[in-house]
Amino acid sequence: MEEGRLLTVGGDPGGTRLEAWDRLVRSCPTADVAQLSAWARVRSQAGYRARYVLVEESGEVVGGAQVLVRRLPLVGEIGYVPYGPLVAPGVAGRAEVADAVARGLRDLAVRHTRMLFVQPPEDGEDVAGALRHAGFRPSAAEVAPRASVHVDLTADEERLRRGLSRRLQQWTRVWGKRGVTVRQGDSTDLPLLADLLAQTAEHQGFTPFGLDYLQVMHRELAADGHLAAFVGEVDGRPVAMCLLTGCGSVLRSRLMGLDRSDQASRLNVSAAVFWTAMLWGRSAGYRWFDFGGLLPESVPAVLGPQPPRPDDLAGMDRYKLRFGGSPYLCPEPLELIPSPLVRRAYDLARGSSAGSRLLATAQRAARAGAVLRPGLARRRRQP
Structure with missing residues (x-):
């Protein structure tokens, strides 16, 4: 040395x-x-x-x-x-x-x-x-x-919208008419997140973090601006919540919980939450919005000679490509x-x-x- x-x-x-x-x-x-x-x-x-x-x-x-x-x-x-x-x-x-x-x-x-x-x-x-x-x-x-997928936030809002899939582009213009709103969350929303994570865990088969853990995460990261939360609601009823962490030039999706009711899925509320978080990240000065990782089963597609298509990826990873991002590999x-x-x-x-x-x-x-x-x-x- x-x-x-x-x-x-x-x-x-x-x-x-x-x-x-x-x-x-x-x-x-x-x-x-x-x-x-x-x-x-x-x-x-x-x-x-x-x-x-x-x-x-x-x-x-x-x-x-x-x-x-x-x-x-x-x-x-x-x-x-x-x-x-x-x-x-x-x-x-x-x-x-x-x-x-x-x-x-x-x-x-x-x-x-x-x-x-x-x-x-x-x-x-x-x-x-x-x-x-x-x-x-x-x-x-x-x-x-x-591996993960990230979206370049240096584009203006209209360019970001054009990067979405056609279906998501249409949704950005009708969520408000369908009663879907997204607000920024805080520590009082953590019990909601714990409940939504438990529902999502039951559906998708993962082990969720409990409320105590989420409260410590919020306390340690939010004070210095390293954590943000967004809550999606339908007619004022919360049905989706995302917890994100920010560091360097990257705003990263960390945890997403979703009410498994037909209404929340039918109105694509989780996409409204991500879209709002992307716009917020752009205004906050982040360079990238990161979807927090791809499953190991999707890595071979990212390693291939051509950019992967949604159908090349596993499970929920297909959904992440619909926001106009680019897969990358560490x-x-x-x-x-x-x-x-x-x-x-x-x-x-x-x-x-x-x-x-x-x-x-x-x-x-x-x-x-x-x-x-x-x-x-x-x-x-x-x-």
Whole structure:
């Protein structure tokens, strides 16, 4: 590492360094709130704590990663890095900083974890290369969605409307006549969101977050402008709600709950919520509106030589393309399992159907924050 740069690997780096780290995260155009220290406080509700790898130069943090770690039964401590590591935009010697962070993550994995999983950010191909050079290998783990769809919000409203599917274009002109309105939500709407998420979870088969978790998320993120909510109503009755997070230049859909009644579906209220959120994000200065991830089954279509069509994607992912966005792919996820014995056992488990189900259960437990029963291994959590 270049002289004058300091690498720190460990737990709580202290208030001043954490503030410097958060400034770096906010400065990265495609960063996600999952790398903010506030997100570590949110995930503490699910049993996680944060460790940090930070590279400093002249007292300022120029690169690093927030690692969320948790002990799982029969496995030990695992760690994951969602949408990281990050390197400060425009920093001199970016490659050297990326190498230093990668070495720091390797050292952290060796000292503290059985397994460390990393999903590099959208523009993090260079940090992914540094991680591979440091000994990380490709991973099948889903610590964060690898692919998503985003809409360019620099277009004016009419251009955004023309980017919608024909059916959605028509809806934008008739929602008001049909009694559909969308308002911005606040903390008093969180019980509504918890209820709508429970209904959506029952219908789609994922594990929803509870009210306590949503309240912590709102408390930690909303005060600094990293969270927004929108509620869709029909004749004044709330039937849909979306929670979004904002960081860097990206406004990202995080959670969507929908009343499963015929009226809410027939009037396409969830689309009205997304459309309103897109317009709000544009006026708030965001560059991109992100739909929060695609299912793993959709990734092969994004990898193909041609832009995918809606029918090429899985399930609800088809719906996301109707808003005029472009699919994108993050660098492949990576992992480091320091112990040869544990690595061998992990590889053998992945090769068997029973082991794959057990690993899927542990993986979903790690993301959702609850230890799931094996019978629920196929249930998905909203990304």
